[in-house]
Amino acid sequence: MTISxxxxxxxxxxxxxxxxxxxxxxHSEPDDREPYTIVIPPPNVTGVLxxxxxxxNTIQDVLVRRARMKGFNACWVPGTDHASIATEAKxxxxxxxxxxxxxxxxxEQFMEHAWEWKKKYGGIIxxxxxxxxxxxxxxRQRFTMDPALSDAVIDTFIHLHKxxxxxxxxxxxxxxxxxxxxxxxxxxxxxxxNQKLYYVKYLVAGSDPEAxxxxxxxxxxxxxxxxxxxxxxxxxxxxxxxxxxxxxxxLVDRRIPVIADDYVEMDFGTGCLKVTPAHDPNDYELGLKxxxxxxxxxxxxxxxxxxARVCVGEDRFAARKEVARLLSEAGLLEKIEDYKSxxxxxxxxxxxxxxxxxxxxxxxxxxxxxxxxxxxxxxxxQLIPSKFTATYRYWMEHVKDWCVSxxxxxxxxxxxxxxxxxxxxxxxxxxxxxxxFAEKGNSLTRNDIHxxxxxxxxxxxxxxxxxxxFDPSVFGDPKNPGNAxxxxxxxxxxxxxxxxxxxxxxxxxxxxxLEFRGEIPFRNVYLxxxxxxxxxxxxxxxxxxxxxxxxxxDKYGADGVRVGMLLSSPAGNDLLFDESYCEQGRNFANKIWxxxxxxxxxxxxxxxxxxxxxxxxxxxxIAWFESRFRAELENIEQLFAQYRLSDxxxxxxxxxxxxFCSWYLEMIKPDYGKPMDPDTHGATIAFFEDLLKLIHxxxxxxxxxxxxxxxxxxxxxxxIVTAWPRQQAFNRERLDEMERVIGVVSxxxxxxxxxxxxxxxxxxxxxxxxxxxxxxxxxxxxxxxxHTGPLQLVNEQAPGVAFLVGTDEFFTDLGSNIDMKAExxxxxxxxxxxxxxxxxxxxxxxxxxxxxxxxxxxxxNERQKKADAEAKINALEKNLAGLE
RNA sequence: GGGAGCUUAGCUCAGCUGGUUCAGAGCACCUGCCUUACAAGCAGGGGGUCACUGGUUCGAACCCAGUAGUUCCCACCA
Numbered sequence: 027m028t029i030s031x032x033x034x035x036x037x038x039x040x041x042x043x044x045x046x047x048x049x050x051x052x053h054s055e056p057d058d059r060e061p062y063t064i065v066i067p068p069p070n071v072t073g074v075l076x077x078x079x080x081x082x083n084t085i086q087d088v089l090v091r092r093a094r095m096k097g098f099n100a101c102w103v104p105g106t107d108h109a110s111i112a113t114e115a116k117x118x119x120x121x122x123x124x125x126x127x128x129x130x131x132x133x134e135q136f137m138e139h140a141w142e143w144k145k146k147y148g149g150i151i152x153x154x155x156x157x158x159x160x161x162x163x164x165x166r167q168r169f170t171m172d173p174a175l176s177d178a179v180i181d182t183f184i185h186l187h188k189x190x191x192x193x194x195x196x197x198x199x200x201x202x203x204x205x206x207x208x209x210x211x212x213x214x215x216x217x218x219x220n221q222k223l224y225y226v227k228y229l230v231a232g233s234d235p236e237a238x239x240x241x242x243x244x245x246x247x248x249x250x251x252x253x254x255x256x257x258x259x260x261x262x263x264x265x266x267x268x269x270x271x272x273x274x275x276x277l278v279d280r281r282i283p284v285i286a287d288d289y290v291e292m293d294f295g296t297g298c299l300k301v302t303p304a305h306d307p308n309d310y311e312l313g314l315k316x317x318x319x320x321x322x323x324x325x326x327x328x329x330x331x332x333x334a335r336v337c338v339g340e341d342r343f344a345a346r347k348e349v350a351r352l353l354s355e356a357g358l359l360e361k362i363e364d365y366k367s368x369x370x371x372x373x374x375x376x377x378x379x380x381x382x383x384x385x386x387x388x389x390x391x392x393x394x395x396x397x398x399x400x401x402x403x404x405x406x407x408q409l410i411p412s413k414f415t416a417t418y419r420y421w422m423e424h425v426k427d428w429c430v431s432x433x434x435x436x437x438x439x440x441x442x443x444x445x446x447x448x449x450x451x452x453x454x455x456x457x458x459x460x461x462x463f464a465e466k467g468n469s470l471t472r473n474d475i476h477x478x479x480x481x482x483x484x485x486x487x488x489x490x491x492x493x494x495x496f497d498p499s500v501f502g503d504p505k506n507p508g509n510a511x512x513x514x515x516x517x518x519x520x521x522x523x524x525x526x527x528x529x530x531x532x533x534x535x536x537x538x539x540l541e542f543r544g545e546i547p548f549r550n551v552y553l554x555x556x557x558x559x560x561x562x563x564x565x566x567x568x569x570x571x572x573x574x575x576x577x578x579x580d581k582y583g584a585d586g587v588r589v590g591m592l593l594s595s596p597a598g599n600d601l602l603f604d605e606s607y608c609e610q611g612r613n614f615a616n617k618i619w620x621x622x623x624x625x626x627x628x629x630x631x632x633x634x635x636x637x638x639x640x641x642x643x644x645x646x647x648i649a650w651f652e653s654r655f656r657a658e659l660e661n662i663e664q665l666f667a668q669y670r671l672s673d674x675x676x677x678x679x680x681x682x683x684x685x686f687c688s689w690y691l692e693m694i695k696p697d698y699g700k701p702m703d704p705d706t707h708g709a710t711i712a713f714f715e716d717l718l719k720l721i722h723x724x725x726x727x728x729x730x731x732x733x734x735x736x737x738x739x740x741x742x743x744x745x746i747v748t749a750w751p752r753q754q755a756f757n758r759e760r761l762d763e764m765e766r767v768i769g770v771v772s773x774x775x776x777x778x779x780x781x782x783x784x785x786x787x788x789x790x791x792x793x794x795x796x797x798x799x800x801x802x803x804x805x806x807x808x809x810x811x812x813h814t815g816p817l818q819l820v821n822e823q824a825p826g827v828a829f830l831v832g833t834d835e836f837f838t839d840l841g842s843n844i845d846m847k848a849e850x851x852x853x854x855x856x857x858x859x860x861x862x863x864x865x866x867x868x869x870x871x872x873x874x875x876x877x878x879x880x881x882x883x884x885x886x887n888e889r890q891k892k893a894d895a896e897a898k899i900n901a902l903e904k905n906l907a908g909l910e
Numbered sequence: 911g912g913g914a915g916c917u918u919a920g921c922u923c924a925g926c927u928g929g930u931u932c933a934g935a936g937c938a939c940c941u942g943c944c945u946u947a948c949a950a951g952c953a954g955g956g957g958g959u960c961a962c963u964g965g966u967u968c969g970a971a972c973c974c975a976g977u978a979g980u981u982c983c984c985a986c987c988a
Contacts, residue, residue: 031948216985223988244988294987301988308986368985381986416914417983424984525982560921562981593922593936600981602922610937613950620948627947673924676936691947698946772954779942779954786945863931870929875968884929891930 029626033619035583038731043156046730051094051746052161054101056514062098063518063548064090065492066162067531068107068170072116072147075154075575077557077565077591077603078524084588085554086522087160088671091723093519094161095750101515102161103495104152105168108144110437110484111205111374117143117436133435133479140436144169154575159584159726161746166495170487171438174498179438179487180454181499182542187452191390192430194442194450198307199429201382202372203328203342207433208386210483211426212530214370214379221245223295223365224350227358228256231272231281240268240284241360243295245367246305247353248345251278251334254318255301260286262297276358277336277349285316307381320383326433328380342380387431387440387480391537395425398536401546407536410552410669414525421529430483437481445475489534492518492547518548525553552669555600562602578608585725586612592672592724614679615728618721621687622732624695625710631701643806644706647693649757650764651713654685656756662720663753678720686717689768693807711736716751766797767804769831774812774838777827781840785813790826792818795834814838828853828905833897835905850906857902864895 046052054061064086069079086102094100117140118128128136148169155162168175186192199208224247230238242256253275258265268284275282289312290299303313304322313320323334328342336352337345353359370379399422401407402415409415431440443459444450445468453459456472463470487494497512517539523532532551539547557565557572565572578587582605589611591601658681665674694710696702715736722729722745733745774789783789791814793801798819801808805817818824826839827849870876870888877885 029947032950242988246988289987291987299988306986306988308988311986367987413915414983420913420984528983599923604922604937606937607922609950613948616950617948620951622947624947670924673935676924679936687947688952695947775953776955782942784945785943785953859931870968873968876929877968879968880929887930895931 029623031620031623033583033616033728035585035615035727036580039157039159039584039727042727042730043159046161046744046746047164049742049744051744052102052163053165054099054163056510057099059097059099061515062090062093062100063103063515064101064520064522065103065495065518065548066105067521067523067527068105068168068488068491069151070109070112071106071144071151071169072109072113073151075151075158077572077575078554079151079155080158080575080587081554081557081591081601082522082524083155083158083160084591085552085671086520087158087588087726088592088723089520089522089552090161091726091746092666092750094746095719095722095748097749100161101163101166103166103168104155104160104162104164105491105495106148106152106170107484107488108169108171108437109374110432110434110481111202111207111209111372113140113144114434114436115205115375136435157576157579157584159588161726168491168495170484170491172498175487175490175494176438178490178494178498179482180441182490182538183438183441183482183486184452184454185542186389191393192387193390194385194387196383196385197388197429198310198381198383199386200370200372201326201380201384202375202377203324203326203380204375204377205372205434206326208382208384208429208431209372209374209379210429210485213373215373216368216370218366219369221365221367221369222350223363224353225296225360225362226250226276226300226353227360228273228276228298228300229358230268231274240265240273240298241296242298242300244300245365246302246346247349248330248337248342249302249305249323250275250300250349251280251330251336252302252304252321252323253280253282253300254303254313254321255282255285255316257285257287257290257299257301257312258297259288259290259292262290262292264297276356277352285312285318287312287315304383305381310381310383322383324380324382326382328377386429387442387482389428389430389486391425391427394537394541395422395533397540398422398533401536401540407546407548408550409528410550414528414553418528418533422533428483430486431478431480432483433479434481437484438487440478440480440482442478443475444478445470450478485530485534488531489538490542492516492521492535492539493543516543517546520550520552521548522552522554524556526556528553550669557601557603560602560604562600565603573603573605578605582608582612583615583727585615585727589614589675589724592675611725614683615725617683617687618725618728618732621682621691621714622735624691625714626735628696628702628707630707631703642703643804643810644694644703646764646804646807647690648706648709650760651685651690652709653756653758653760654690654764655681655713655716655751656754657758657761658685659720659751660753660756675724678717678724682717682721686713692811718745719748719751722746722748763800763804766831766834767801767807770801770808770836771811773829773831773836774814777829777838777840783840787813789814789838789840790818791815792820792824792826792837792839793834794820794822794824794837797834801834823905823908825908828908830856830898830901833894833901835901853902853906857899857906860895860899860902864892864899867892867895 066086067082090100090102120143121128121139152167183192200211200214202209223243223245225241225243226247227239227241240256244250256273258268269286271284272281273284289308290297301309301312301318303310303318303320305324312318321333323330324342325331330337330340330342330345332338337348340348350359371377372379399419402409402418409418441454442450442452443456445463449468451459451462453462456475459475460470460472463475493512493516496515497509499509521532535547539545559565559571563571582590587608590608593607593610658677662674662677665677694706718729718733726746730745733739778785789812791808795801801817802819808814808817824837824839826837828835828837867888871892
């Protein structure tokens with residue numbers, strides 16, 4: 027049977043993923059093992075996989091697979107988020123295409139359409155994760171609007187209300203005119219925008235219109251019809267005479283007072299501020315303070331209403347231009363300047379946020395934030411990398427109340443019930459509400475009350491995610507046996523997510539965990555970087571700079587892509603994604619594949635005489651690689667402990683490629699046509715198996731494929747559930763020895779390269795050293811890798827080219843093929859370097875302050891360096907003299 | 911405006927408590943090789959004033975101060 031020269035991932039990926047599913051290797055049930063839990067950051071149910079998901083889920087899968095192999099009961103819970111604004115917007119758009127308007131539908135009808143949509147498109151992203159190899163427990167898949175999870179949301183709403191942490195209030199909120207809903211402060215993204223600053227004249231009432239006016243600078247001329255005052259700084263002498271006077275609002279001729287308040291900066295614009303309480307949060311505050319009228323001139327979708335009297339029905343941005351034109355016509359527009367300022371955009375719809383006065387529900391955050399901050403400060407929850415702790419602290423200390431109501435249907439309906447007077451109670455059902463009204467002495471029937479039309483913010487359900495995926499009752503209903511899961515899996519171990527949602531989600535989960543369970547939701551938060559393109563731009567659909575994940579998987583294999591994602595993305599660092607990383611991953615898979623091909627091709631000797639590996643150097647090679655593996659395993663474990671996954675991967679990469687393939691396999695490779703002795707063969711298979719185990723979390727498919735190729739396995743003997751290699755003591759001396767041997771081989775290869783001596787030509791080799799016995803042991807290795815003749819042990823300088831490995835002197839006689847002059851030059855150069863080095867060491871040692879102040883081991887080290895250098899110089903000088 | 915981080919090879923990044931021949935890795939690059947596992951490969955090699963300036967120290971990529979550039983977070987100057 028011939029084996030393909032390159033690894034073909036496609037078949038293996040399909041085969042093994044379904045095999046793992048079939049054998050339920052991803053599924054977890056509580057047992058007596060220690061749990062290892064990750065809950066997936068639930069992607070938007072209508073979303074498709076993008077590069078951020080690829081990175082994020084690769085990392086989670088690496089952690090989960092390793093934990094599983096380490097003997098933990100690993101459970102990775104997948105699921106999706108209902109993402110109320112985004113999804114509702116998509117459903118509305120879909121309906122519009124069908125010629126249906128949301129307004130024509132009842133809430134129930136709309137929800138039917140929405141669920142249908144969810145059913146149709148909701149699973150796409152999770153299917154894509156399977157292609158990546160994500161070993162989620164699909165039997166535990168959850169959705170934030172599953173009935174039970176929604177129940178939990180309502181329960182927590184009621185709980186917070188009872189505790190006085192939730193209230194309803196008329197406030198200036200961030201209004202998204204496209205989504206037609208309020209959004210929280212965190213959902214507003216500020217961006218710098220080029221704007222215009224309009225200088226508008228307001229005439230003073232009762233004076234000669236030509237004679238007296240004030241000029242006011244504004245970026246929003248379309249709101250002047252809502253002005254109810256003009257404000258100046260009380261100590262601004264330019265305007266003292268105006269205080270108490272009345273101005274005329276342009277275009278609508280309304281009379282408004284001039285008021286004074288320190289809030290106004292004298293040196294911005296003209297020092298005069300138009301006050302529009304309905305459309306600016308600061309103006310609203312000013313209005314409250316000064317008892318101003320509130321005139322709301324905007325509709326919920328951002329158009330001007332009848333109150334505006336001008337441009338009625340026009341969109342706010344069209345109206346801005348139109349009002350400017352009208353002002354200009356009226357001779358009231360003094361000038362327009364370019365101006366840059368920060369404008370808020372809706373995170374979900376990208377619409378410009380409109381401050382809007384409305385009645386909304388708020389969560390009082392201060393008391394929730396304090397313990398959540400403490401959990402991070404005390405290290406109970408660890409942020410990785412820790413640099414995010416400072417930002418986290420700042421946010422928690424300056425947290426503002428959270429507007430949780432959304433004027434949408436897709437989500438959990440707020441459990442507030444109103445009577446006809448607008449009086450309300452918070453209750454889970456209408457019946458309970460009626461009873462609660464009755465208790466208040468308000469005797470009503472079911473038909474007299476109605477439920478709040480709004481739903482809660484999506485994050486108000488996702489902050490429960492680490493709890494509700496295990497026990498939807500959240501508070502641990504003793505009647506619900508499901509909370510055995512919660513007791514077992516909660517709190518989770520690691521959470522892997524993007525820093526962008528540290529406050530949206532992570533902080534709130536910590537609050538919810540502490541508030542509702544009295545316990546943190548997870549111990550470590552691994553914050554990934556943002557995936558950017560090569561030019562450092564964030565990958566986005568609109569830029570079209572994001573590769574299609576499935577296309578990448580088709581091209582490089584899932585393993586290759588996983589490696590590509592990880593290679594250059596240390597925690598918290600942005601990843602400048604480049605396809606060539608995936609190529610490197612694919613090449614690595616191919617390298618592993620070919621190592622397998624080599625081993626597979628060996629014929630194993632059965633003759634008694636061939637069983638011994640002692641004479642061919644294999645014993646040394648095996649002993650070395652065993653120690654090499656153990657040493658590197660120790661290093662890899664440390665890297666994992668620090669969540670340095672890309673470094674861990676690189677360590678595995680080098681262990682496989684360099685140590686195993688380039689050195690070990692070359693050392694033990696039998697001559698052409700010769701069989702392999704069984705001892706070496708057995709040891710090599712065992713090494714390869716151990717390496718596959720280390721490879722598996724990163725590249726699960728090829729690891730599983732080769733695991734089964736290497737040996738006959740029982741049905742359930744899969745690498746995914748095989749025990750991770752155990753850390754064991756290693757022999758440092760072996761490592762040091764082989765390091766020297768490798769040094770000798772490298773030097774000889776170098777000489778061949780320089781002198782253009784083909785590998786076929788055997789090189790003579792002599793050594794003068796105190797370690798001659800050691801070199802004798804490794805002689806077969808050196809002869810094989812460097813193709814030298816028998817190793818001559820000498821006590822004097824031998825003819826030919828000389829080189830040093832440590833302080834051991836080697837000589838190879840190249841006969842006439844030697845350029846004496848060049849050799850002298852090379853050696854002189856080295857000599858000069860060594861002499862310089864020695865001088866610096868001597869300088870250090872003769873410095874009394876160094877010897878006194880430095881730690882003793884440092885001084886000792888310097889002495890050693892000095893002795894080494896002296897020995898080397900001595901050898902070099904002699905060799906140089908010998909060349910004369 | 912406030913805060914945090916970053917600046918090391920052509921690129922992406924390691925470099926722990928200041929001290930090992932400490933200036934590293936991967937990729938890219940250059941040279942030579944189709945050697946019977948792998949050209950998606952093998953062997954070898956060249957690349958850096960550790961952003962800049964000053965300070966502390968016996969000793970600084972590492973600690974301190976300042977400067978420049980850069981990224982992110984936060985913030986209601988119309």
